[in-house]
Structures are given as C-alpha cells and as structure tokens.
Amino acid sequence: xxxxxxxxxxxxxxxxxxxxxxxxxxxxxxxxxxxxxxxxxxxxxxxxxxxxxxxxxxxxxxxxxxxxxxxxxxxxxxxxxxxxxxxxxxxxxxxxxx
Numbered sequence: 001x002x003x004x005x006x007x008x009x010x011x012x013x014x015x016x017x018x019x020x021x022x023x024x025x026x027x028x029x030x031x032x033x034x035x036x037x038x039x040x041x042x043x044x045x046x047x048x049x050x051x052x053x054x055x056x057x058x059x060x061x062x063x064x065x066x067x068x069x070x071x072x073x074x075x076x077x078x079x080x081x082x083x084x085x086x087x088x089x090x091x092x093x094x095x096x097x098x
Contacts, residue, residue, distance in 0.1 A: 021046070 022043040029045055031038045 018043075
C-alpha cells in the first residue's frame with residue numbers, strides 16, 4: 001500500500017514538472033541528426049528523449065534480469081548435484097569402523 005502511494009506521488013511530481021517545463025519552454029529547437037534535420041518544440045524533444053532513455057533503461061534491466069535468471073538456474077543445478085553427492089556419501093557404509 002505504501003509503495004503504491006509513493007509511486008502515485010512520484011507520478012504526480014513528474015507530471016507537475018513536465019507541465020511546468022512545457023509552460024516555460026514554448027520555443028522550437030533544430031535537431032540535426034546525421035541523415036536529416038528536424039525542427040520540433042522543446043517539450044516534445046525532451047519527451048521523446050526521456051521516452052527513449054526509459055526504453056533503453058528497461059532493455060538494459062531486461063538483459064540484467066535474464067543474466068540473473070541464468071545464474072540462478074546454474075546455481076540451482078549445482079546445488080542439486082551437491083545435495084545428491086552429499087546424500088550418496090552419507091549412505092556409504094563406514095569402512096574404517098574397526
């Protein structure tokens with residue numbers, strides 16, 4: 001519940017900052033890409049840049065999560081093998097009991 005309230009406050013704060021930024025920066029900006037030149041408004045340019053950065057961050061997080069899932073799978077397999085080895089060693093008869 002507290003997490004949802006914090007997320008809601010964060011979203012409202014971002015919206016307020018975006019509205020304030022848009023109201024204060026109504027000009028146009030020229031964006032020169034390697035293959036074309038685009039003239040757009042400053043808020044739209046920042047919004048697109050923010051969205052692309054967010055998508056890049058999600059993509060990086062996805063690769064990190066996949067790497068962790070793979071590592072977890074390898075560790076679980078290793079744990080199962082180790083547990084079966086310990087179990088088989090416990091079941092061996094003692095030869096030095098004399």
